[in-house]
Every structure is written in structure tokens, then in C-alpha cells.
Amino acid sequence: MNQVVKDKMAREIMVIANKYLFDDIARESRFYSQDEVDFESKILKNYEYMVRKEAEVNFDYKQPIWYATVINENNEIFVYKRWWADSNAGDSRLHNKIAFWVGGHIEREDENLKNPLNDSMVREIEEELNIPAKNIKSVEAIGYINNEGDEVSQVHIWIAYLVKVSNDNFELLDWELDNGEFVSLEKLEEMINSSEYDTEAWSKILFEPIKKILN
Numbered sequence: 001m002n003q004v005v006k007d008k009m010a011r012e013i014m015v016i017a018n019k020y021l022f023d024d025i026a027r028e029s030r031f032y033s034q035d036e037v038d039f040e041s042k043i044l045k046n047y048e049y050m051v052r053k054e055a056e057v058n059f060d061y062k063q064p065i066w067y068a069t070v071i072n073e074n075n076e077i078f079v080y081k082r083w084w085a086d087s088n089a090g091d092s093r094l095h096n097k098i099a100f101w102v103g104g105h106i107e108r109e110d111e112n113l114k115n116p117l118n119d120s121m122v123r124e125i126e127e128e129l130n131i132p133a134k135n136i137k138s139v140e141a142i143g144y145i146n147n148e149g150d151e152v153s154q155v156h157i158w159i160a161y162l163v164k165v166s167n168d169n170f171e172l173l174d175w176e177l178d179n180g181e182f183v184s185l186e187k188l189e190e191m192i193n194s195s196e197y198d199t200e201a202w203s204k205i206l207f208e209p210i211k212k213i214l215n
Contacts (some may be wrong), residue, residue, distance in 0.1 A: 009053040014106035014116065015061040020046040021157065029153075031160075031205050032144040039144045040117060040159060049108050059154055066121035067103040067145065067158035069206070070129065072165055075214055077188055078102070078129075080180035097200045100188060100210075102128060103158065117159055125163060135166045142209060145202045158202055162213065185214050 018027070025037050032039065043064050055063050070078040079100045104124050106116045113119040118139070126133055140162045147153035183191070191197045192207060 009051075009056070011052055012049040012108040013052045013055060013063055014043075014047045014110075015050045015055050015058075015063050016043050016047050016157075017061055019060075021062060027146065027148070029147045029149055029205070031209050032146065033209070034141060034143050037144070039157065040141070043117065043159075044115070049111075052105065056155055061155065062157040063105060063155055064117065065103045065105060065156050065158045066117055066124075066161065067101045067202075067206075068121055068125060068139075068161045068163045069101050069210055070125070070163050070165060071214070072182055074182075076182035076184055077210070078180060079183050079188060079191070097198050098191060099200045099203045101158075101160075101203065101206070118161075121161060131165055137164045137166050139163050142213065145205050147202050147205060149201055153202060158206075160206055160209070162210070185211060 020042055021027075021039060023042075025032075047064070050058070050061065052063075055061060072078075077100050079098060081098050102125060104120070106120050110116040110120045118141075122133070122136065122139065125131055125136065142160050142162050145158035145160055189207070189211070192199045192204060
């Protein structure tokens with residue numbers, strides 16, 4: 001584990017106890033629409049902070065992750081391949097998987113934002129993808145992703161947003177991301193169904209809701 005990753009693991013991040021998230025709804029591996037449950041309100045009312053290294057192995061809590069699918073004016077979706085297999089960056093459990101989201105934890109430094117979930121997402125998109133605020137045309141919350149199928153997913157819950165941008169002429173500034181490009185909905189579906197690619201489980205969960213929105 002290099003120093004950058006060690007520093008990340010030492011930061012305090014937002015977490016929420018499962019007893020608050022799933023107090024009135026079944027805990028399942030699936031996409032929850034906003035019409036079904038308002039996890040965001042539950043998070044904003046009951047969150048606390050925990051050192052990330054501890055949160056990654058505490059299965060009584062979920063780490064809220066804002067999860068933004070970025071779409072350009074041609075209705076093409078931004079897709080990227082995560083860290084290469086022999087990299088010492090980040091979580092090795094996610095190496096070589098493709099994803100069509102940009103996301104992140106909410107850290108202690110974000111607690112003074114009006115809405116730490118939404119506002120930190122917009123800021124990070126501006127920084128990581130080098131997209132000026134004026135080129136972010138709309139931000140739409142579409143639901144939540146919960147997955148209990150692996151150790152990474154069991155300690156996270158994803159708040160899914162659809163972010164439309166006016167251009168695709170930008171570069172990834174975050175060294176943890178690699179090989180990003182915009183692809184059509186049809187191409188993305190081919191990638192997900194192909195044995196050539198290993199798609200993250202929560203990206204697979206999100207694909208059908210995104211497909212319904214874009215069709």
C-alpha cells in the first residue's frame with residue numbers, strides 16, 4: 001500500500017448504521033428507485049464519521065458513495081477501466097474492472113456543505129474530469145444501488161445521479177482512473193455482456209435504469 005492510499009485510509013468519511021438505512025425496507029442486492037425509498041434523507045439525518053480503514057471492515061455500517069453517470073450531448077456514456085492488475089494503487093479487489101460512473105466518499109471536510117452528498121459530487125466532477133461548472137447542464141438523482149454480493153459492496157451504498165455535460169473534451173485528472181471514453185448505450189451493453197470485460201457488479205445493477213432513461 002503506497003503513501004497516497006495510506007493517507008486515504010486514515011481520513012474520516014461519512015458512514016451510516018444499517019439499522020437506520022433498512023429500518024423499514026428489506027436489505028437486498030438491487031436498484032432502489034427514489035419513489036420506493038428515500039435513502040438520501042435517512043443518510044442526512046443519521047450519518048456519522050469513521051476512519052475509512054475501520055469502515056472498510058465494519059459490516060454494521062454503510063459508506064454512502066455519490067455515484068455519477070456522466071453523459072454527453074450525444075447521449076454517450078463515460079466508461080473507464082479501473083487500475084491495472086499490477087498496480088499498487090487503491091483497492092486491489094477492484095483492479096481491471098470497467099465502470100461507467102465517477103464517484104467518491106464524503107469526507108469530514110464536506111460536513112459544512114449545504115448537502116454534503118450532492119455538493120461534494122459536483123465539486124469532484126469539476127476537479128476529477130476537469131469540467132467547468134458552466135458545462136454541467138443538469139444533475140438528476142435517479143435512485144440507489146445496494147449490493148451484498150462481495151465484501152466491498154457490503155460496506156457501501158451508492159447514490160446514483162445522472163449528470164449531463166455539454167462537451168466531452170476533458171481529461172481524467174485523478175490518477176486512479178484509466179482509459180476513459182464515451183461510448184453509445186448499445187456499445188456499453190455489448191461490453192457488459194462480453195466475456196472480454198469484467199464489469200463491476202454495481203454498474204451492472206445500474207445499467208437497466210440508465211437504459212430506460214436514455215431510450
